[in-house]
Amino acid sequence: MTEMFKNLIAGEWAGAGNASRNINPSDTNDVVGEYAQGSVEQMNDAVAAAKAAFPAWSRSGPQERYEILKKASDEILARKEELGRLLSREEGKTLAEGIGEAGRAGQIFAFFAGECLRLSGEAIPSVRPGVGVEITREPVGVIGMITPWNFPIAIPAWKIAPALAYGNCVVIKPADLVPGSAWALVDIIQRAGLPKGVLNLVMGRGSVVGQALLQHKDVHAISFTGSVSTGRKVAEACIASSPMKKIQLEMGGKNPLVVLDDADLKIAVEAAVTGAYFSTGQRCTASSRLIVQAGIHDRFVEACIERLKGVVVDDALKAGTHIGPVVDQSQLDQDLKYIQIAKDEGGKLAWGGEVLKRETPGFYLQPALFTETTNAMRISREEVFGPVANVIRVKDYEEALHLANDTEFGLSAGICTTSLKAATHFKRNSEAGMVMVNLATAGVDYHVPFGGRKGSSYGPREQGAYAKEMYTTVKTAYTLA
Ligand code: NAD
Numbered sequence: 001m002t003e004m005f006k007n008l009i010a011g012e013w014a015g016a017g018n019a020s021r022n023i024n025p026s027d028t029n030d031v032v033g034e035y036a037q038g039s040v041e042q043m044n045d046a047v048a049a050a051k052a053a054f055p056a057w058s059r060s061g062p063q064e065r066y067e068i069l070k071k072a073s074d075e076i077l078a079r080k081e082e083l084g085r086l087l088s089r090e091e092g093k094t095l096a097e098g099i100g101e102a103g104r105a106g107q108i109f110a111f112f113a114g115e116c117l118r119l120s121g122e123a124i125p126s127v128r129p130g131v132g133v134e135i136t137r138e139p140v141g142v143i144g145m146i147t148p149w150n151f152p153i154a155i156p157a158w159k160i161a162p163a164l165a166y167g168n169c170v171v172i173k174p175a176d177l178v179p180g181s182a183w184a185l186v187d188i189i190q191r192a193g194l195p196k197g198v199l200n201l202v203m204g205r206g207s208v209v210g211q212a213l214l215q216h217k218d219v220h221a222i223s224f225t226g227s228v229s230t231g232r233k234v235a236e237a238c239i240a241s242s243p244m245k246k247i248q249l250e251m252g253g254k255n256p257l258v259v260l261d262d263a264d265l266k267i268a269v270e271a272a273v274t275g276a277y278f279s280t281g282q283r284c285t286a287s288s289r290l291i292v293q294a295g296i297h298d299r300f301v302e303a304c305i306e307r308l309k310g311v312v313v314d315d316a317l318k319a320g321t322h323i324g325p326v327v328d329q330s331q332l333d334q335d336l337k338y339i340q341i342a343k344d345e346g347g348k349l350a351w352g353g354e355v356l357k358r359e360t361p362g363f364y365l366q367p368a369l370f371t372e373t374t375n376a377m378r379i380s381r382e383e384v385f386g387p388v389a390n391v392i393r394v395k396d397y398e399e400a401l402h403l404a405n406d407t408e409f410g411l412s413a414g415i416c417t418t419s420l421k422a423a424t425h426f427k428r429n430s431e432a433g434m435v436m437v438n439l440a441t442a443g444v445d446y447h448v449p450f451g452g453r454k455g456s457s458y459g460p461r462e463q464g465a466y467a468k469e470m471y472t473t474v475k476t477a478y479t480l481a
Pocket of ligand 1: 146147148149150151173174175176204205206207209210211214225226227228229230231233250251252253283284383385411456
């Protein structure tokens with residue numbers, strides 16, 4: 001009997017007429033569970049519950065919020081192996097990556113528990129004699145959250161934790177493809193003592209419950225992570241609604257990793273291979289464009305292929321697996337489509353790109369490395385979101401910087417070099433929100449801002465203390481003494 005997981009509305013678990021099957025991409029015979037597919041009515045009930053809970057929660061003290069977030073953090077950390085296993089089973093990350101991500105969710109809740117106690121304001125003199133000015137931060141209201149499948153516990157955590165810490169109420173709609181980790185997270189937070197209605201979960205289709213959330217007049221802000229095309233729809237709906245909603249969009253990437261002739265080859269290869277292919281390349285920060293100077297190019301490509309030969313692609317839950325499966329058939333089809341596009345454009349498939357058979361039926365793809373590509377090709381310009389990367393040969397640093405910035409995205413960018421001058425210049429002149437020196441473009445901390453520029457992001461940054469830009473609104477109060 002497959003377990004049925006329900007939506008959380010006004011503090012009660014509510015079933016829905018429909019459910020979707022959550023399938024393990026390492027073994028498509030394995031059903032993780034049946035997850036409720038909410039309706040527009042359920043979404044409306046969830047928003048109404050959040051609205052009703054807001055007056056009391058927004059006035060709750062920092063100690064109460066601290067205790068709830070801390071308790072949630074403690075349970076997530078105590079159960080990170082089990083949560084990590086669920087994550088790997090439903091999404092296809094390796095067990096080590098799954099446990100790491102679950103642990104990250106716990107650390108995020110601990111950080112924002114602390115933030116509950118650190119909210120501050122300012123009292124400053126007015127330019128008018130006898131008048132005082134106070135600047136304070138208040139919660140925004142009801143926050144709608146729409147999240148993707150690729151970080152199914154970390155992304156819900158880094159949105160929910162600051163929203164609650166700063167006194168907001170939440171309605172979250174996780175990705176319908178991978179809802180189990182978000183369900184488990186919401187269950188933990190609710191049991192940590194949250195008043196009814198402060199946090200609501202409505203699972204289901206983006207075009208149904210997602211749209212209902214975007215269009216609801218009682219939702220004050222939307223925090224979205226996902227693809228650029230959905231992000232654009234989210235923004236349009238939020239601006240069209242009355243009143244307009246505050247928005248935060250985190251979207252795609254085509255992140256460059258520059259490798260200069262003077263790079264430490266070992267560091268560069270490690271940054272490229274782990275950044276491009278680990279987590280099956282399904283990271284918005286994946287190092288998918290490898291921009292390599294001519295003098296090191298051949299040695300770099302050869303060393304990457306050697307490194308890739310030792311990479312094990314297999315069942316995410318198996319010991320010894322380095323890369324798990326692609327998340328589902330349609331993402332695998334997209335990866336294979338781009339492999340064909342890159343070949344048709346004249347790229348040389350230097351390694352991999354084959355669909356692999358393993359003990360159990362799953363979506364296994366050998367990492368693909370293309371060489372002899374240009375930055376004008378579609379493989380360099382469009383996000384594949386799979387274990388596919390391409391090498392672009394350049395003559396010098398100036399050309400590398402120019403190509404790194406020649407993209408409509410701007411999430412993360414990296415450089416491998418032993419030159420302080422080149423590293424410093426790159427940090428200042430990269431048009432990305434996050435810059436890495438001698439590190440992969442993927443892999444970030446949780447206590448500092450996360451986000452990009454250009455087509456990758458829109459609105460305030462996520463994570464760290466900067467999250468308050470999204471989850472609070474500033475009030476300026478004047479008093480005649
Ligand atoms: P997606 O855009 O297909 O879906 C994201 C979410 O939006 C899902 O919950 C989906 O159900 C919902 N949705 C879809 N259509 C909707 C609609 N019309 N109205 C409302 N909601 C709708 O993205 P995905 O395939 O789940 O995730 C992969 C994408 O996410 C990639 O582009 C990746 O780069 C991006 N991503 C970005 C970041 C970041 O922080 N920049 C992090 C992770 C993933």
